[in-house]
Amino acid sequence: MFEIKTYPDFSWSLSRHKTLMHCARQYAHQYYTSHNGWLRDASESSKQAYRLKNLTNLEMFFGSVVHDLIEEVIDHYLNTGILLNENELTEQVRTRLNKGFIDSTRRYRSWLERPKKTTMFHELYYGQTSKLPVEKVEKIKHRLHTTVHHFLTSKTMQELAFNEHIEFLEAEKFRILEVGKLKVFVVLDLLYKDHHHNKWIIVDWKTGKKSDEDPYQLALYVLYLLQEYNIPDLNHIIIRNEYLLEGEAVEHQLDEVTLEKVQELIGTSVEWMTSYLSDPSQNKPLPIERFEQTSNTRACQYCNFYELCYS
Template identity: 50%
Template sequence: MFEIRKYPELSWSLSRHKTMLTCSRKYAYDYYLSHNGWLSNADSLARQTYRLKKITNLEMHFGSVVHDLIYQIIQRVLSNKEIPGEEAVVDEIRHHLNRSFIESTKKEHLWQHRPKHYTMLHEIYYSQTNTLPEGKIKKINDRLSTTVKNFFASQSFADVLNKQDMRFMESEKFRYMMVDGVKIFVVMDLLYRDLQNDKWVIVDWKTGKSSDEDRNQLALYALYLQQKHHIESLEDIVIRNEYLLDGTHVDHQLTEHDLVNVQRLYGISMEQMKTFLSDPQHNAPLPLDHFPMQDDPRVCARCNYQELCFPSTP
């Protein structure tokens, strides 16, 4: 049952950790000031912050649309329903992207009132124009057909089609594990048992390039799987990155050292997060001026909260 709380629940994720390191003022907006901003009786700052939090950019929106459609296709396979062809999927992605452009340029008034249900693109909101950068449009168009083609040709989709030898786990919207009374959120795209090889397989679809942070993300997946399904040996867990831009995949075999590293990262990160609290028991934050602003204009240029930090912007 949903409960309205004055302060949000303290939780941890790699994305939250990254936000704190990138800009503590953005961290305050994302995880504290936007809290309850969706309520009709919320104060104006909470509503404004929550609305700005929901802004996305073209690359992020493209990745989100692709992930959603992949999920839908896999569910159709598992339900023995007809699946769309590559061309139909490409058209569907284009439809979603076009709709996001229309919502950003012609339906801002609807987004202002219901930001969770309408899309606002950062490139439109902060340029105050009704056009997207040509370079970004070309970038997404170049990725579109390639990404879809590589999904259908991927090892993981072949496993899905070979479903008689796999056992797929029920999809969960919010996966988390408890560590020292704190929820650690883990976002997994696909989880199944390979019955022939007696392995657990976690799949992460990547619509962008690999990063140095991938390994910590993978280690969190393994920790979650060990806790949730009581798996003793890491050798029983395969974590696969499917890189849809270049059509390759990488299977990772983690070690205990990887798990120790991510647990250490969590411990250090949590201690730092608690320094921003006036009341740790209730997760009540310190006043906003205790969250320093980022001083790199390149980071600020990509941020959703420009109009709060620099009020001369829209």
């Protein structure tokens, strides 16, 4: 049963850690000020923060559209054996992108009332015009054709299509990893088992460029897999990044040292997060003034919560 709480439950994720590293004030708005902002009787500050939390930008929206479509395509293929062609998939992505643009330019009132159900682009909300930047639009057009083509020709899709020993296990589900008494959230894009080689394969679809944080995310996936499926040997786990821009599949096998390092990172990060709490037992934050703003003010213009700091 859903319970309304004054303060949110505490949990850890890599995205939460990265937000705090970027700006403590942004972290406060993302995880505390916006809490309960979806309720009708919430304070105006919580409602505003919740709306801003749900802003997206063109690159992020494109990535989420592609991820959603990939999940649907794989599910449909596994159930029917039918795979849409490149033109059909490209058109579906384009249709969803256009809907996001229509939401952002014509459904402002709907976004105010239901920000999680209505798309609003950061570029349009904070922009001076009702048009998206031309250079961004051109970049997304290029990514659209490239990512769809590389998805259909990816190593993962080839295995799903032609390897009869594959067992699909799960995809795009929020999972909770227990690290001590701490809840750590992970989302696996795709997980399946190759029974012929006795391998569990985790696939992470990437619509952007390679990142230095990728190995940390992969280690979290492995920790989840070890805990959930009781796999005795790390050598039975393959983690694959499918970089759809480059059309490159990069596989990793992590060792115990790497897993220990990511657990140390979680511990250190939690201590840092806890230092911003006045009552850790309730996850009650300190006053907003105690969450310092980033010194990199150039980055502020790209933050969802810009108007809370500079209005």
